[in-house]
Amino acid sequence: MYVRDLTEDDLLSVITPHLPHAEGVIVPSGDDCAVIPAPDGRYAVSTDMLVEGHHFRRDWSSGTDVGWRAAMQNLADAAAMGAMPRTVVVSMGLPGNLPVSWLEGFARGLAEACASTGCGVDGGDLVASETLTVSVTVMGDLERREPRLRSAARPGQALIHCGVLGRGCAGLKLLERGYTRETGVLPPTQTGLIDDFLRPKPPLAQALDACRENRIGAMMDVSDGLIRDARRMAKASNVWIDIRSSYLEQHVEVLIPVARRLGLSDPWEWAMKAVLTGGEDHGFLATLERPAERAWGPHTLALPEGFSRIGEVREAHAGGFITVDGRTVEYGGGWDHFQG
Numbered sequence: 001m002y003v004r005d006l007t008e009d010d011l012l013s014v015i016t017p018h019l020p021h022a023e024g025v026i027v028p029s030g031d032d033c034a035v036i037p038a039p040d041g042r043y044a045v046s047t048d049m050l051v052e053g054h055h056f057r058r059d060w061s062s063g064t065d066v067g068w069r070a071a072m073q074n075l076a077d078a079a080a081m082g083a084m085p086r087t088v089v090v091s092m093g094l095p096g097n098l099p100v101s102w103l104e105g106f107a108r109g110l111a112e113a114c115a116s117t118g119c120g121v122d123g124g125d126l127v128a129s130e131t132l133t134v135s136v137t138v139m140g141d142l143e144r145r146e147p148r149l150r151s152a153a154r155p156g157q158a159l160i161h162c163g164v165l166g167r168g169c170a171g172l173k174l175l176e177r178g179y180t181r182e183t184g185v186l187p188p189t190q191t192g193l194i195d196d197f198l199r200p201k202p203p204l205a206q207a208l209d210a211c212r213e214n215r216i217g218a219m220m221d222v223s224d225g226l227i228r229d230a231r232r233m234a235k236a237s238n239v240w241i242d243i244r245s246s247y248l249e250q251h252v253e254v255l256i257p258v259a260r261r262l263g264l265s266d267p268w269e270w271a272m273k274a275v276l277t278g279g280e281d282h283g284f285l286a287t288l289e290r291p292a293e294r295a296w297g298p299h300t301l302a303l304p305e306g307f308s309r310i311g312e313v314r315e316a317h318a319g320g321f322i323t324v325d326g327r328t329v330e331y332g333g334g335w336d337h338f339q340g
């Protein structure tokens with residue numbers, strides 16, 4: 001059965017039984033708006049789209065994968081602000097030849113990802129469209145904390161990160177070369193990379209716990225690649241961010257067997273580049289206040305659970321916002337929808 005065989009109301013009745021509600025929902029989905037309590041008096045709001053062919057391919061991703069990813073990338077934006085995701089609304093443009101089973105899988109993936117943090121799915125919209133498109137908007141509860149801004153990095157703070165780097169990029173490369181999670185050709189360490197690309201797993205709870213500790217300066221989620229996103233933080237904060245490549249080794253090492261499998265001439269260089277510029281990992285980049293006694297060498301700085309140190313924040317100087325080991329990086333790096 002395909003989308004074109006059902007009415008909009010029929011399609012909604014395929015989706016809605018799977019969806020969780022926000023805690024304390026006042027008016028659930030089904031009326032002109034849902035009404036949700038805002039205990040803090042403020043919401044952190046963010047929206048992101050996924051477009052078939054640009055963000056996912058149906059021969060690579062199941063409906064459940066796309067639902068999961070659509071939710072997770074928004075939940076990560078809320079957590080990156082220090083906000084607990086409370087609810088999302090989901091709009092979809094559906095081609096008539098989309099199997100209804102895909103849509104039901106999508107609803108399950110969405111629900112699974114949201115339920116992992118107790119977030120509801122409390123509304124949305126369905127329209128017919130030539131291109132399969134998904135747009136998710138999240139509302140996050142700041143729980144009386146100050147929002148964690150990109151502009152709050154200060155010289156002297158440590159640059160820290162929680163989550164994976166380069167795994168999504170490596171998974172994408174494997175898919176592009178025709179490998180899948182199922183073929184049985186890849187060892188589990190490498191199918192794990194494909195799985196991380198198809199279903200990103202941002203460490204939401206660790207990011208939120210770090211915000212509760214109150215030592216975080218700036219924070220953002222890394223969706224377009226470490227260098228590109230760190231540059232956004234450096235610009236917003238008017239600081240120089242220096243990334244130390246030796247702190248990234250654990251991320252680089254796991255990618256080297258992939259580079260070998262792909263037959264690349266310099267596996268280390270490719271793996272490091274994937275770590276520095278690969279997008280869609282949805283880890284959290286943050287800066288950490290330096291303790292008063294200045295005891296903050298790599299072994300003495302107490303980091304929030306799950307975070308590791310990857311560099312430092314310095315006073316801005318002309319021309320250089322992002323460096324790796326003190327050197328400017330030649331490539332811009334990172335994902336851009338509008339540049340090849």
Ligand SMILES: Nc1ncnc2c1ncn2[C@@H]1O[C@H](COP(=O)(O)OP(=O)(O)O)[C@@H](O)[C@H]1O
Pocket residue numbers: 047048077223224
């Ligand atoms: N069409 C738009 N209208 C208004 N603001 C936008 C639009 N597109 C993006 N923005 C804003 O620009 C900023 C950067 O967007 P983006 O790079 O997509 O952020 P993220 O990586 O967190 O999703 C965000 O604050 C976003 O809300």
Ligand SMILES: Cc1ncc(C[n+]2csc(CCOP(=O)(O)OP(=O)(O)O)c2C)c(N)n1
Pocket residue numbers: 048049053054055056057073172223224278279280335337
């Ligand atoms: C079919 C396919 N090709 C390429 C990619 C790689 N890709 C698409 S968007 C993107 C970056 C993140 O997406 P964006 O829409 O910029 O998210 P945002 O920064 O707004 O959160 C990457 C690495 C993909 N996910 N799927």
Ligand SMILES: [Mg+2]
Pocket residue numbers: 047048049
């Ligand atoms: Mg965006």
